[in-house]
Amino acid sequence: MEGEKALLWGGRFTGATDPLMVQFNASIGVDKRLFLEDIQGSQAYAKAIARVGLLTDDELQSIIDGLDKVLEEWNSGTFEIQKTDEDIHTANERRLKELIGAIAGKLHTGRSRNDQVSTDMRMWLYKASGRLQDFLKKLMAVFIERATVEVDILMPGYTHLQRAQVVRWSHWLLSHASSLSRDLQRLQQLQKRVNVLPLGSGAIAGNPFGIDRELLAKDLGFDGVSLNSMDSTGDRDIIAEFTFWGTLTMMHLSKWAEDLIIYSTKEFSFIHLSDAYSTGSSLMPQKKNPDSLELIRGKAGSVFGKCAGFLVTLKGLPSTYNKDLQEDKQGMFDTYDILSAVLQIATGVLTTLQVNACQTHGALSEDMLATDVAYYLVRKGVPFREAHGLAGKVVQLAESEKCSMSELPLGKLQSLSLSFDSDLANVWDYNHSVEQYTSAGGTSKESVMKQIENIKAGCGLV
Structure with a gap:
């Protein structure tokens, strides 16, 4: 029962939890990626409750310093996850208590894991969205550079995969850059909606200690605070939007990849892919396969699945927080990881491929x-x-x-x-x-x- 009492919610229970349930209930394996955001949010929240007299100056400093030590352990790879660490919040608070003692128990005053996890995710996704925007801009810069330099190359334009009209190679490049420009704009708009603070909503009813949420938002770099505590603890619109954004972006990149796969065949020979982004066959020595592009096309399905699966999860929920929402982070992380890799690979592919102007012109009729x-x-x-x-x-x-x-x-x-x-x-x-x-x-x-x-x-x- 000692481990049972160590759980954040263990005080109400007298019977032991099935060990399999403990494992099934835990999310630390996924949400440990939020360690930085969880610590930063906790430090800001400690300042917020100190401002209303719930922590002395010494207690506040002890919590701040203790959380800095926890962060050092995460950064150095020395943080040890315990069996009772259900999630990143439990792990950080448990370690903080080991470092500074009972004062750590004051940190969670008026705060719920419901508003805490939503805050952590928004902080993480805001930064992740910024990185993805940078990757998108680098890819688009290559589209634009090539369209500028290779503007005089002509090629067949296709509809129904049949030769239709004469177009510029640059016009084809810009058709994909145009799609990606919309993806960039959508991500920029989403990032603004992400930057709204849920912390201070508590579990459902709000915060009873009169903390200044606007000042808390400013401390954490948010643009504003959520409007309603019941809504904000269960709101995962930003995750649904992000996975949909990833789905749409991957669809556009898949279409681009499919075009290049076709253009790289011997039958077309419009382009030549760099060896750096191609592979060979284990049986046929002559083969040069466009695996980079095929993987981009294939990974689109994985992102589609994350979006569809999470929307189904949301559809079945009543209002406010439900444990089903624990499934939100895996889709968010996976979407980011896939898009991060794909955008960088796509940039490399487009930077290094060669266009065969004689072949594209020769295909005109x-x-x-x-x-x-x-x-x-x-x-x-x-x-x-x-x-x-x-x-x-x-x-x-x-x-x-x-x-x-x-x-x-x-x-x-x-x-x-x-x-x-x-x-x-x-x-x-x-x-x-x-x-x-x-x-x-x-x-x-x-x-x-x-x-x-x-x-x-x-x-x-x-």
Whole structure:
């Protein structure tokens, strides 16, 4: 029973807890990653209760110094987790008591693990979000640099995995950078919502000792305090948002990876991946596999699962804190760990890959200019629906004549429509094709360069 009484909640119980239940109930194996935030939150809370007379100056200093020693042990790897340490809060308070004695028992006055763990997680996630933003910005900087330098490279653009229209390689790069720019903005917005302090909410009803929560928030670097104690102890919106953010970001990165996997095949040969981000086959010596990209694509599923699983957990809960919420941290940590690794690997892949401009240009074909034929006729005054039909007939005529569209005699073209003239020759120029898309967001050089400036400005990369 001695171990039973050492538990934060053990005083009410007289019977022993099943050892398996003790193990099942514990979360120290996961939430020990919050040791720094838990200590910082406890030191700030000690100051808050000292300000209302619940700690003397000497007691406060003893707690602050004792927690500093606990932190030193965590940082040096000498902290020893005990069997009775259910979670990081129990572990730190137990060790503090060993160091400074009974005074440690005053630290938890008016505080619950419900508001304590929520505070720790928000502090951790705020910093983690900042690191992920840095990784995202580094990746986007590579997209922008390559789009700027390689702006004159042309390639086929695909819909339904079929060659559609001529675009710039830079336009393809920026299509993915645009998705990531939204991911960056979402993470920045989420970080602001994370930075709200729940500490001082107690278990459910609030704090009875009149602590200054606004000053406590300021001490810990929060922007403000939560509005309602019942809501804040059970609120895990930020975890749901974070795992969804990770899901959406991984979806965008998976799409990018899939494109590059296709482009790296011998059949396409648009790009060449660096050896640093490829592996070989255990059986076939000639193979060079895009494992970095396949792992990015594959790990997207893991993040999706974290999000879906946690949302199901939340859906089944009544209001305020429930033990189910102990499952929140694993998904948060896993999402961070995966995104942290993926963003850095993606940056390395994109930095080192080589684009084969001859191959991308060689994959262009005149049939991709069929829409340009329609646009040519529109500029001659032909209604688009009619022009679209005529362009289709030009394609059909070239197929029946077993020649390219540009080789069709003008007379045969005029048998379809008198709007065709000798200036149709301009349509067969691929550079002319991309340069006609001058509207914002288009693939003309001017438009692409404008996109680059807009993304740089919007993401703070100027």
